[in-house]
Amino acid sequence: DTAVSQTPKYLVTQMGNDKSIKCEQNLGHDTMYWYKQDSKKFLKIMFSYNNKELIINETVPNRFSPKSPDKAHLNLHINSLELGDSAVYFCASSQMTSGRIDTGELFFGEGSRLTVL
Amino acid sequence: DAKTTQPNSMESNEEEPVHLPCNHSTISGTDYIHWYRQLPSQGPEYVIHGLTSNVNNRMASLAIAEDRKSSTLILHRATLRDAAVYYCILRDRSLLFTGKLIFGQGTTLQVKP
Numbered sequence: 001d002t003a004v005s006q007t008p009k010y011l012v013t014q015m016g017n018d019k020s021i022k023c024e025q026n027l028g029h030d031t032m033y034w035y036k037q038d039s040k041k042f043l044k045i046m047f048s049y050n051n052k053e054l055i056i057n058e059t060v061p062n063r064f065s066p067k068s069p070d071k072a073h074l075n076l077h078i079n080s081l082e083l084g085d086s087a088v089y090f091c092a093s094s095q096m097t098s099g100r101i102d103t104g105e106l107f108f109g110e111g112s113r114l115t116v117l
Numbered sequence: 118d119a120k121t122t123q124p125n126s127m128e129s130n131e132e133e134p135v136h137l138p139c140n141h142s143t144i145s146g147t148d149y150i151h152w153y154r155q156l157p158s159q160g161p162e163y164v165i166h167g168l169t170s171n172v173n174n175r176m177a178s179l180a181i182a183e184d185r186k187s188s189t190l191i192l193h194r195a196t197l198r199d200a201a202v203y204y205c206i207l208r209d210r211s212l213l214f215t216g217k218l219i220f221g222q223g224t225t226l227q228v229k230p
Contacts, residue, residue, distance in 0.1 A: 004160075033216050041202070043161065043220040056215060090160045094216050104208065106153075106216055108160030 003027050004109035006091050012115045013081060020077045021112045023091030031055075032074035033106065034066060035090040043090070049074055050096055078114075086116045121205045126225045129195045137190040137224050139205030144185050147210040152179065152190050153218070154201040161204065161220075164190065200228045 004025045013019050025032060033056075034046040048056035052068040063079045078085060091109040122140040129135040141150070152164040165172055165179045167188070172179040178191040192199055202223040 031216055035218075042222070043155075043218075045217050048216050056217060092160070092216070096216075104216065105163045105166075106161075106218060108162065110158075111160050 002109075004091055004093055004107050006089075006109040006112045008112060009110065010113050010115075012117065014117055015081055015083060017081050018077070018079045019081060019114070020075055021089055021091075021114070022073070022075045023109060024073050025091075025093040025107070026072065027093055027095075027107060029093040029095045029107070030071055031094050031096040032068065032071075033092040033094075034074065034076050035092060035108075037088040037090065037111070039087070046089075047074075047076075081114075081116045083116050086114055088113045121207060121221055123203070123205055123221065123224045125222065126227065128227045128229060129192075129199075131197060131228055131230050132194050135192040135195045135199070135226065135228075137192075137203050137205075137226065138187065139189070140187045141205070141207055142186045144207060145209070148207040149210060150179065150181060150185075150188050151206045151208050151218070152177070153204045153206065153220075155204070155223070156198075156201045161218075164203070166208075195226075195228045197228050197230060200226055202226075 006023050031050045033048045037043045046060045047066045049068045065077045068074045088111045090111045092106045094106045151166040153161040154164050155161045165177050167179045180189045202225050204220050204223040206218050
């Protein structure tokens with residue numbers, strides 16, 4: 001049973017197109033995230049949602065719009081794709097209200113590799 | 118967030134212990150020390166975390182210096198499956214539930230058979 005699953009795993013598209021990446025978690029967590037790993041392998045947070053509400057938006061261009069229809073899903077829609085958007089995008093989840101206050105452990109999906117031509 | 122410094126790469130032989138160091142000289146009193154690792158073509162996975170005392174779990178041990186300015190992740194018997202990038206991350210206790218992890222370049226561990 002995959003805890004955090006993302007689709008598609010690979011996505012190749014042309015500049016200017018609009019694309020979406022979907023994420024689902026079956027861990028019962030209340031918080032979900034999108035992280036981006038660029039070509040130099042640096043991982044950086046993009047968005048964080050708690051109970052469908054946006055709590056972190058790390059100065060990401062407006063072309064990126066996350067959507068959380070419910071606690072178990074956080075999708076990422078990208079408009080007008082640019083070459084620089086090529087990266088691996090990771091979805092993650094955690095339980096914000098856990099009794100284990102000193103953990104805050106994040107569970108990551110396997111990533112979605114986006115290539116913009 | 119306070120910064121961490123790790124060696125770019127390390128090598129180990131299979132079934133031998135591995136000590137992965139991390140320097141965090143500007144750590145504050147409310148910073149937890151977290152370790153994550155990223156196996157090839159996978160997302161990061163949690164390894165261990167601690168505040169002041171040494172910690173053990175099924176994956177690894179975490180040794181924290183008395184002044185907390187450095188820590189060491191210990192894999193007791195490295196396997197080929199442990200080849201990964203290991204990230205040492207400081208997380209302020211008050212921000213734990215924001216889920217914001219600040220990843221550095223990490224240490225790429227190679228395990229030789």
